[in-house]
Structures are given as C-alpha cells and as structure tokens.
Amino acid sequence: MLLNLKEKRINDFWTWFAGNSKLLGGLKEDDYSLINSLKQKLQKINDKLIFELNFTKNSEDNQLVISADGLVDAFEDVIRVVEESPISIEGWNIKAFRQKKDIKKLRFKMNKTILTCEDVFFTYYPDFKTNLINVNIYINEIRKIDNEVKQIALLFLDSALGEFDAATKINKIYIGTSNQYKAELFESKLHSLVKLEMVVGKHNLL
Numbered sequence: 001m002l003l004n005l006k007e008k009r010i011n012d013f014w015t016w017f018a019g020n021s022k023l024l025g026g027l028k029e030d031d032y033s034l035i036n037s038l039k040q041k042l043q044k045i046n047d048k049l050i051f052e053l054n055f056t057k058n059s060e061d062n063q064l065v066i067s068a069d070g071l072v073d074a075f076e077d078v079i080r081v082v083e084e085s086p087i088s089i090e091g092w093n094i095k096a097f098r099q100k101k102d103i104k105k106l107r108f109k110m111n112k113t114i115l116t117c118e119d120v121f122f123t124y125y126p127d128f129k130t131n132l133i134n135v136n137i138y139i140n141e142i143r144k145i146d147n148e149v150k151q152i153a154l155l156f157l158d159s160a161l162g163e164f165d166a167a168t169k170i171n172k173i174y175i176g177t178s179n180q181y182k183a184e185l186f187e188s189k190l191h192s193l194v195k196l197e198m199v200v201g202k203h204n205l206l
Contacts, residue, residue: 006045006077010084013041017064018089025062025091027053042066045081048074052098065095070154070167100162103193108152115139120156120193123184126203132171133203138181138190145175160196169200 016037017024023034042049052065066081068074075097082096103117119140124133137153153175157166176184184190191199 009045010081014085016041018086021089021092046074046077060091062091063093063095065098067098067163070163072167098158098163101159103159106159110148110152117193121190122196123189127171130171132169134172135170136174136176138176141178143178150175160193
C-alpha cells in the first residue's frame with residue numbers, strides 16, 4: 001500500500017511538473033508560489049528531498065536536479081523519482097543528485113564576504129573500518145562554526161565531488177575553525193580543495 005502511495009505521488013509530481021514546465025522555465029526570483037508548489041509536491045514523496053533549478057540563457061536546456069541534500073537514507077527515493085520521470089519534458093533535463101562543478105568558478109556569499117575555493121582547504125585520514133576517508137574542512141578566517149558555515153562547506157564539498165560521491169566515498173566530515181586551520185597549516189598537512197577529487201579517487205583505487 002505504501003509503495004502504491006509513493007508511486008502515485010511520484011506520478012503526481014511529474015504530471016504537475018510537466019504541466020508547469022514552461023512557467024518554471026520563465027521563473028522569476030520572487031515567484032514564491034510556484035517554488036513552494038514544486039517543493040510541496042516533491043516532499044510529499046519524501047520530506048528529505050530537495051531540488052535545484054539551473055537555467056540556461058536560451059531556456060532550451062534548463063536543468064532540474066533532484067537531491068537528498070547528502071542524506072544517504074533518501075538516495076533510493078532520489079534515484080526512483082528520476083528513473084520514473086517522463087522520457088522528455090521540453091526545455092528540461094532531469095538529473096539525480098547535485099552534480100560535480102568547476103569549483104574554481106564558485107562564489108558563495110557569507111555576510112559581506114565572498115568565499116571561493118581558494119578559501120577552502122582540507123586534511124584527510126583513512127578510516128580502516130569502512131575503507132573510506134575522513135575529511136576535515138577549513139574555511140579561511142572562519143572563527144565560529146554555525147549552520148551557515150556548515151552549509152557552505154558542504155556545498156563546496158558536493159561541488160568538488162558531486163553529491164553522490166561526497167556522501168558515499170567519505171565517512172566523516174569535520175568542519176574546523178580558523179585556529180585549527182592555522183595549527184594544521186603549521187604542520188603542513190593542508191591541501192587545496194581542488195585536490196579533493198584526486199585524493200578520493202586514489203584512495204578508492206587502493
């Protein structure tokens with residue numbers, strides 16, 4: 001019964017999205033009604049699911065990303081929703097999970113500060129029980145770890161690896177303060193974030 005209900009909600013979601021695809025393609029930043037409807041339809045399937053809308057200039061190749069925001073226990077539903085999407089929705093590509101991006105082009109604003117990948121460093125060590133790695137993330141000049149800092153650090157991580165790999169190839173993630181950053185720097189253990197994909201790739205080949 002639960003499976004049938006979820007299947008119905010997935011079908012309802014795609015029917016709604018297909019019917020509103022042109023409106024979504026011309027979405028304005030203050031069109032909260034449409035965004036809220038999309039969110040509600042998706043989270044009826046699983047309240048841990050979120051989405052991203054990525055737009056192109058000609059509106060012919062927009063992208064809808066279905067994400068679990070890194071929560072592994074919702075990955076199965078991400079995959080199922082995308083697999084059950086219509087074969088074609090004009091003007092849209094459908095993707096499962098946040099995709100790997102060119103982190104050198106990323107900019108995140110925190111208060112009055114613009115953060116780039118040059119502000120983000122990491123250290124790592126193997127976890128022999130899981131055969132994965134543990135990663136410590138440091139953002140330059142950060143002295144207090146709050147929810148905004150955590151969110152930005154995780155977005156950088158997802159962008160460097162892609163959401164799926166960030167969640168399945170890393171065991172634990174720690175986000176450190178500026179003082180800890182300086183201690184690691186003194187010990188010469190820090191790596192630039194642009195090297196994270198290479199480090200994870202090499203470890204998973206061992």
